[in-house]
Amino acid sequence: METSNPNHLKEKDLLRKLPESVEYSINLKNDDVESFLKRRLPRNNLNEIEQELQKRFPLSKERQVYKKRIRRQGCPKSKQLSNTKKRFLGLYNISKRGLFYQDFIPLNQLWNQYIENLLGLQSSGLDGAFSNCTPEEITQQMLKADFHGAVMEVHKSTCPNLVGINGIVVFETRNVIKLLGKDNITRSVPKQNCEFKLKISNFIITFLGKNLLIRPADRSIKKVRNIKCVEL
Secondary structure (H helix, E strand, O other), X not given: OOOOOHHHHHHHHHHOOOOHXXXXXXXXXXXXXXHHXXXXXXXXXXXXXXXXXXXXXXXXXXXXXXXXXXXXXXXOOOOOOOHHHHHHHOOOOOOOEOOOHHHHHHHHHHHHHHHHHHHOHHHHOOOOOOOOOOHHHHHHHHHHOOOOOOEEEEEEEOOHHHOOOEEEEEEEOOOEEEEEOOOOEEEEEEOOOEEEEEEEOOXXXXXXXXXXXXXXHHHOOOOOOOOOOOOO
16 A cells, blocks of 8 residues: 655646646736845845846847847838849840841840930931030030940040940940940950040041049939040
């Protein structure tokens, strides 16, 4: 016959869960627990108790660090590719061979329509195309224009080997214009120290590449002043 140990029964009673009715009636809070401990424990241990209660768990620290990280990041960034990623993927690399001049003729036709609308050639006619605009206004419009698709030629340059290179503009950066010639070869021409020539309807316009030393996207919103004509 088994005999029950009174100490064992007491432990069971202590670990037993309270009835739900008792839990609802008690409704203990953190302040009640703290005051209860202060009343029951010796006064010498009160400082240690307050320090223990003020301690933070590692999980709470990680949560705070995570919140700070979210605040630093701010709004989610756009999903567009950055310039660094574009260079890494080779989107700016245009091979010397592989493009065909005939494929870019429709692009040149679209550019001719675009530049004629920009300068008002269709509305005012060829004779009075520039009668309503001052030379300064025409210069501003040309410098803000997009030249992708234009047939361009190097008119003058400090480097004699560059003179005479012509073709359709297939790519433009801050310092370089890439021209696709009729021989299906893409040539890179530096803007610095070069004078370019292009034909719009019955007009031939020449300009210095030095005045275009800016990204095409930024050039459309920038106003250029005091443009000086410099002979090459």
